[in-house]
Amino acid sequence: MAAPRQAGGLTLVVADMLQVFFTCCLVELLVSAVCSQYSQFQGFLLCRKCGFEIAKAEDLVSIASEAALRQRNDTFGSNHTVLIQLFRNPQDIYFEVITCLHSAVEKSHERYITDSWFPGYSWSIAKCPHCSSHVGWSFHAVNEAAEGHKSKVLSFVGLILDKIMHEDEASNLIVMPKTYTS
Ligand SMILES: *[C@@H]1O[C@H](CO)[C@@H](O)[C@H](O)[C@H]1NC(C)=O
Ligand SMILES: *[C@@H]1O[C@H](CO)[C@@H](O)[C@H](O)[C@H]1NC(C)=O
Ligand SMILES: [Zn+2]
Numbered sequence: 001m002a003a004p005r006q007a008g009g010l011t012l013v014v015a016d017m018l019q020v021f022f023t024c025c026l027v028e029l030l031v032s033a034v035c036s037q038y039s040q041f042q043g044f045l046l047c048r049k050c051g052f053e054i055a056k057a058e059d060l061v062s063i064a065s066e067a068a069l070r071q072r073n074d075t076f077g078s079n080h081t082v083l084i085q086l087f088r089n090p091q092d093i094y095f096e097v098i099t100c101l102h103s104a105v106e107k108s109h110e111r112y113i114t115d116s117w118f119p120g121y122s123w124s125i126a127k128c129p130h131c132s133s134h135v136g137w138s139f140h141a142v143n144e145a146a147e148g149h150k151s152k153v154l155s156f157v158g159l160i161l162d163k164i165m166h167e168d169e170a171s172n173l174i175v176m177p178k179t180y181t182s
Contacts, residue, residue, distance in 0.1 A: 043077065043167045045100070045159065052130035054164055055103035055157070063099040063156060067117045077166025084161060087117045096161040097136065103157045104129055107138040117158070126157055135163040 044053040045060075062083035064071065070086040082098050089095065097117075105126035113122045121139035128135050136159040141152060 045103075045164045046167055046170055047128040047131060047133055047135060048163050048165045049133040050128060050131035051170065052104075052128050053167075054105060054128060054135060054159065055100045057166065059101045059103070061099055061101050061153070061156065063118065063153065065118050067119065069094075076161075077168040080166065090115055097158040098161060100157050100159055101153065103159070105135060105138065105157055105159075106132075111140060113142060120152070121155075126159075133163060134160075136160050 043057050045055045045057060046052060047054050057077065057080055060076075060080065060082050064083060065085060065087075067087065068085035069088060072084050073081050074084050076082045076084075076098065085097050085099075087095050087097055103126070106129040108125040108127070111122040111124045116123050116139070117137075118139050120142055122142055123137045123139050125134060126136045126138045127133060136157055138155065138157050140155045
């Protein structure tokens with residue numbers, strides 16, 4: 001430990017800078033760990049049909065689309081406010097969709113560019129990996145290397161509001177019957 005300090009001013013400065021750097025990183029890691037623990041975005045989004053954990057609420061993200069027929073910020077689960085967008089598909093079916101950076105959905109291998117609700121992104125069908133219920137779509141930036149995509153997310157999923165539920169909702173459903181058993 002003492003050796004570098006005797007080796008000269010420069011080594012000392014570099015060693016100290018490294019130490020400060022790593023201490024800062026550690027602090028930052030701890031802070032972000034604490035923050036995510038107490039973030040308002042807690043818990044899981046579940047498949048409404050089978051209860052499978054589809055995504056983490058902390059991965060919810062607002063990705064606004066010009067193709068949305070309507071947008072609203074609304075509550076989801078107990079206390080989460082998310083951007084909910086209304087879309088219509090070519091078959092005239094309406095879907096309310098929330099967007100999420102990561103999820104456990106099973107993505108179809110066929111990707112389509114036409115009729116994408118998010119211009120610049122291809123879409124593919126996303127299913128619940130457990131019960132195969134159609135829960136939304138996976139979106140991928142069409143030309144990932146292109147300028148202009150650098151600031152964008154490369155992929156995300158759009159989950160159909162009616163097909164998923166927050167675990168807070170689920171636990172409310174589960175708590176109810178328990179009162180009958182006592
Ligand atoms: C939703 O909230 C975001 C962030 O607060 C805001 O930028 C956006 O304009 C809001 N959108 C709507 C439709 O209220
Ligand atoms: C939701 O927010 C309200 C008020 O901000 C708080 O009292 C309540 O405990 C919160 N519920 C959850 C599940 O975090
Ligand atoms: Zn399912």
